[in-house]
Amino acid sequence: MRWARALLSSGKAKAGEIAIATTAPFACDDYMLALASGSSLPLCFVHGRPALATRDGQRCAALADALQGGLGQARIRRLLALAVNQGTVLDGLPDGRLPVSSEASLSSAAEWERALAANASVSSILMPVIRLLEMGTSQAEAAGKLLLRGRARNLWDDALRAAPASALMFSLQALRVADDRDPADSIAWCSVDQLAAAPRRFAWLMGLNTKSWPRNSGRDPMLPGYIVPRALIDPDPLETSDRRCFENVVATAQLAVLSSARLSGDGKRIGQSTLQASTETLEIVPREQPALHALTEADRLLARPQDHADNPMVSAAMAAWNDWRSARLTPHDGMVGGSHPALSSLLGKPQSPTSLSRLLRDP
Structure with missing residues (x-):
């Protein structure tokens, strides 16, 4: 994402000429959503956005949580906030x-009912x-008809068709919705086969x-290869398809960047691909190398420590950190x-x- 922003800011490429791809993009969707939100880059999820990343998806999730988890206040308040x-x-x-x-x-x-007895207008609704x-969950379909409308209702029906109502949360996690951004005018985040079908000048694999x-x-x-x-x-085969897509992307791109990790998610060493x-x-x-081109405001402050003093929020946080390590009594200890x-x-x-201990620790 830093590389994409550097290309855009330098004028070497337009958003519609940049693509970031991998074989299975679904595992990285949450990270890309967070980075796109923090950087405001025009990023299009060509394979679709996770449904739960949308407000309609969150409405469905709140209803499913209330049906499966019970009638706790937190669940009901969340449902009301999203369903109105x-x-x-x-x-x-x-x-x-x-x-x-x-x-x-x-x-x-x-x-x-007892808690709402004094408010007849609210209780009746x-x-x-x-x-x-x-x-x-036995009344999941009726609850969807009563509380959901539009795209949220469509997502709810798709989740009920995909699996039993008892597995609503898993069904909702697997649902995806089409991205509202135009792929022709945005950075493409996609699978490698999608990129091979529509190559771009600048590609990061x-x-x-x-x-x-x-x-x-x-x-x-079951049968060995010499029989069948x-x-x-x-x-x-999937291996042949991946090789063909890789060769297509690299051959058609003006600049292709290939990246690999040194450690797996479990911390084990992994080797590079033969490609x-x-x-x-x-x-x-x-890992600790400062960014040459910052992606977000937090990224810029991390890469440029000299800017910390000019940021009041960072200065306050650093002061709190220093006071916490100090043995003397400071304003951050609740001194009033x-x-x-x-x-x-x-x-x-x-x-x-309990209240006395809290009062002493943080008046």
Whole structure:
């Protein structure tokens, strides 16, 4: 992503001429979403964005959590915050708020009914929904019809068709939605076969390690190859397809960058792919090396320590860190005046051992 921003800022390439690809992009989608959000780069997920990364997906997740996890206040409040303003019965709630204490323990429809007894207008709207949610995943279809609209309803129906209602969270995690960005005017984040079908001038190929490039189909045929040739069972093996896509991308790109990791996710050493034998230059990038071209504001501050003093937030954080390591009493230890009105009101009330310890540690 730093490389892509450097190309854009230097004027060497347009967003529609840059692509970042790997064999299985789904495993890195969460990282790319975070980097794209922090950098504001026009990044298009050609293979589709995770449904749970959208607001409609979060509406479905909140409903599934309430059906499977119970009627806790946190779940109901999250569902109400996401499900309002869709044209459902929840839009009738005054101000969209719950008139119950946030500390109340509510785990059943009967407890919710007692808590809402003093607010008839809210109870008449919310209690039918609470009773439906209490029935669990057996009423998943009815709950979707009542509380979801538009694309959220379509995602909910797709998840119910893909697997039983008891596996809703797993089904929602596997769903993807088309990206709203135009691929022709954005940096492409895609699989290598998609990039091979529509090559770009500047391509970065990630994860060129053993067992990743090329991938092994993993098939173990019952009959050996001298009895039934493998070409009859699998005419286009995954390994051959990965090699063909790699050769296509490298041959058509003006600049192709091939990157590989030294360690796996478990911390074990992994080797480079045999496809990297064709690289012209090899550069080893240490993990702690400062970025030559920063991607985000946090990246810039990490690469340029001299800018820390000019940032009030970083300066405050560093002061808190230094005071925490100091043995003397500092303002970050909660040092306040003896006649502070908040302390006076607190000390006039009964205190439990927990509240006293919190008061001493952080007034």
